[in-house]
Amino acid sequence: MLDRSEIGKRGYLHEPYRLFHLRDDRALQLDYHYHEFDKLVLLLGGRIVYHIEGRSYPLQPLDVLLVSRNLIHQPVVEPGVPYERMVLWIDRDFMARYSGPGANLADCFTLTAGRGMHLYRPRGEEREHWRALFEHVESAVRDEGFAAQLLADTCALQLLVELNRAVLGMSGEEDPASYRFDPKMEEVTGYIMEHLAEELTIDRLAGAFFLSRYYLMHRFKEVYGCSVQQYVRQKRLQRAAEAIRRDVPVLKAAEDAGFGDYSVFLRAFRAAYGKSPREWK
Numbered sequence: 497m498l499d500r501s502e503i504g505k506r507g508y509l510h511e512p513y514r515l516f517h518l519r520d521d522r523a524l525q526l527d528y529h530y531h532e533f534d535k536l537v538l539l540l541g542g543r544i545v546y547h548i549e550g551r552s553y554p555l556q557p558l559d560v561l562l563v564s565r566n567l568i569h570q571p572v573v574e575p576g577v578p579y580e581r582m583v584l585w586i587d588r589d590f591m592a593r594y595s596g597p598g599a600n601l602a603d604c605f606t607l608t609a610g611r612g613m614h615l616y617r618p619r620g621e622e623r624e625h626w627r628a629l630f631e632h633v634e635s636a637v638r639d640e641g642f643a644a645q646l647l648a649d650t651c652a653l654q655l656l657v658e659l660n661r662a663v664l665g666m667s668g669e670e671d672p673a674s675y676r677f678d679p680k681m682e683e684v685t686g687y688i689m690e691h692l693a694e695e696l697t698i699d700r701l702a703g704a705f706f707l708s709r710y711y712l713m714h715r716f717k718e719v720y721g722c723s724v725q726q727y728v729r730q731k732r733l734q735r736a737a738e739a740i741r742r743d744v745p746v747l748k749a750a751e752d753a754g755f756g757d758y759s760v761f762l763r764a765f766r767a768a769y770g771k772s773p774r775e776w777k
Contacts, residue, residue: 503568503722503730505768509533512590513652515633519580520573528570528721530730534586534605536659537561538630542579545572548614550685550719551677558623560616560659564609566734570721582630584655594653601656604663612682615674616662629655680705681719684712688728692735693754696728728754733768736761737776746773 506529519541528547537546539555546553546561548569553561563569565588573579591601600606608614618626633655636648684701701724702712716724732753739749747758750773755761762772769776 503527503726504529505532507531507533507585509585509587511587512649513584513586515585515630515637516583517581517634518583519578521578522575524571524573524579526570528568530566530568530734531563531585532565534565534588534591534602535563536584536586536655537563538582538626540580540582540627541577542581543574543577544579546570547572547721549612550681551612551614551675553615553675555615556617558618558627560618560626562605562608562614562616562659562663564605564614566738567609567614568720568722568727568730582634584630584633584652586652586656590652591656599660601653601660604656604660607663612677613666613675616659616666617674618662629658678715678719680707681716684716684724685720685727688724689731692728692732693752695756696754698724729764730768733764736765736773737769740773740777749773 504527506526509532537560539557539559539561541557544555546555546569548561548563549567553559555561588602595601608616629651632651633648636644636651639647641647684705687701687704688696698709698713701707702709705712713724716727720727722730732755736749736753736755739752740746744752750758750761753761755764765773765776
């Protein structure tokens, strides 16, 4: 049975991309969640700390946040300050359609997820350039003139090309003040991902890192917003879903992701995705 603290999927994307320009004047409260698509966030106003897979990013105006699909995240908004942002949801198939050898438009998401650094912070006059790129997409998706869809696609692709160039040009030596994280909990999640197909109990994890059961459970929930068991199950579901998308048989996908009981997997998958694995595929 899922409880309110279970990590949930948020939003459905039925088109190649979708842009939102949002402003909230009242306190906004969102639970930890994930998407099956990639997401860009351009902060326009407000005081926000964005939590992504255990890392916390206090955002500055015109920061660009890259949230790769299936990453667990949550924005925490300071009440009393209007929160304004532009958000672009992007489907991987759209990026693949316009990618080529040595030019994969999804690289910016893959690289930032792999580095564990999901923030691109432009400097000086460059910051307004990124606002303009997002505004061009916003204007183009509202356009109804000749070749309107082609214009919108072109603006979205320009944004993606420039973002990839920016991410590829990052030195890898991030400003330590741009994010916060708990190194020990990152080691725990790294261990979880390496041993996802195996039995992962609290005792095993606590023993592997010489931590008490209580400290591990308490600190993990504090950093990641969910219990260790919820995190493990969510990552197993996501791994199984990715395998099914690649045409791996459902039973094998479940086993390889660490589900020893197929009926448990089916119930969990339907609860998370709203469909059976075959229907979802």
